[in-house]
Amino acid sequence: MKAVLLNGYGGIDQLVLGECPIPKPGPGEVLVKISASAVNPFDLILRQGYMAQLIPLPLPAVLGGDAAGTVAQLGLGVTGLAAGDRVVADFAPNGKGAHAEYGVLPATSVAKLPPGISFEQGASLVKAGLTGRQTVDALGVKTGDRVLVSGGLGTVGRVAIQYLKQIGAKPVAGVRPQRLGEARELAGEALDITAAPSAATFNFAISAAAPVAGQVFAHVSDGGQIAAIVPTPQDANPGDRVRVHQLYHRTDAAMLDAVLKDAALGALVVPIVRVLPLDQIGEAHLAAAAGAPGKLVLRH
Structure with a gap:
């Protein structure tokens, strides 16, 4: 089968379209x-080797965590799925990922793709959909709570904002000043995350933008909570006055099913900014590094 092989840690020149055997499901x-x-x-971080100590990849490796396609074969004991089912798949960062013609993963990391959602849309919803919901759930937000979402126009931030609105909470998008208008259209309320507030007015916040991770703390009152998917800068939280939930995406088939159902109903939208052929993965990595304002999808 064709697959994009990461031959070594480094630049996009290490990503080469090649051949490898079709895997077999266990x-x-x-x-x-x-x-x-x-x-x-995260694919860029893996490619450059920044996670090599924690997540050593078996080089040459296949990257890619989010995919959509059809079930080709079931391993022993798998129920609830059949060959030909349209599905999305949440691949682990183990070097046996989604940028290939075929991929194998646990059935617990697969969910059926509803009719009316394209493969490209399905692939865009996996980790963003799960992570966005998981940040909200970590905070224990209730109806009526105001929640600051830093990085509100990123893919995870967008999911969090739409989920907060769905459960009756009040999201406030924290963005750079030039994007305040767009953020208000999405969330209803927005603020300049780069400006120091006169007072900390939030009990809950989501930190999903690394460049401004430190600024989020100034908006959260003592004893408040932050769900962070980006690193917290050193000395940003003196005395641990704010409780920080440092989150890492976890696969969850039931939650993924809920994400897909919301998308099918139009209650969840994650914009796709570019769709490229698989052999242009390097261009997609460059666009991601430049801060593409939405998902980058590869068509196989």
Whole structure:
């Protein structure tokens, strides 16, 4: 099968379209024929080797965490799925990822793709959809709570804002000043996250933009909570006056199913800014590094 192989840690020149054997599903696993996959910022971190100590990849490796396609084969013991089902897949960062014609992963990391959602849309919803919901759930937000979402126009921030509105909370998008108008259209309320507030007025916040992660703390009152998917700068939280939930995406088939159902109903929208052929993955990585304002999807 064709696959984009990461031959070594480094620049986009290390990503080469090549051939490798079609994997076989083991017990509890699913073989998916992949039609579309998404590029995430974490892929760039893996490619450059910044996670090599914690997540050593078996080089040459196949990157890609988000995919959509059809079930090609089921491993022993898998139920609830059948060959030919349209699905999305949440691949682990183990070097056996989604930027290939086929991929194998646990059945617990697969959810059926509802009718009316394209493979490209499905691939764009996986990790952004899960992570956005998981940040909200970590805070224990209730109806009526105001929640600052820093990085509110990023893919995770957008999901969090739409989920907060769905449960009756009041999101406030924290963005750079030039994007305040767009943020208000999405969230209803927005603020300049780069400006120091006169007072800390939030009990809850989501930190999803690394460049301004430190600024989020000034908006949160003592004893408040921040759900962070980006690192917290050193000395940003003296005395641990704010409780920080440092989150890492976790796969969850039931939650993914809920994300897809919301998308099918139009209650969740994640914009796709570019769809590129698989062999242009390097261009997608460059666009992600430049801060593309939405998902970058590869068509297989």
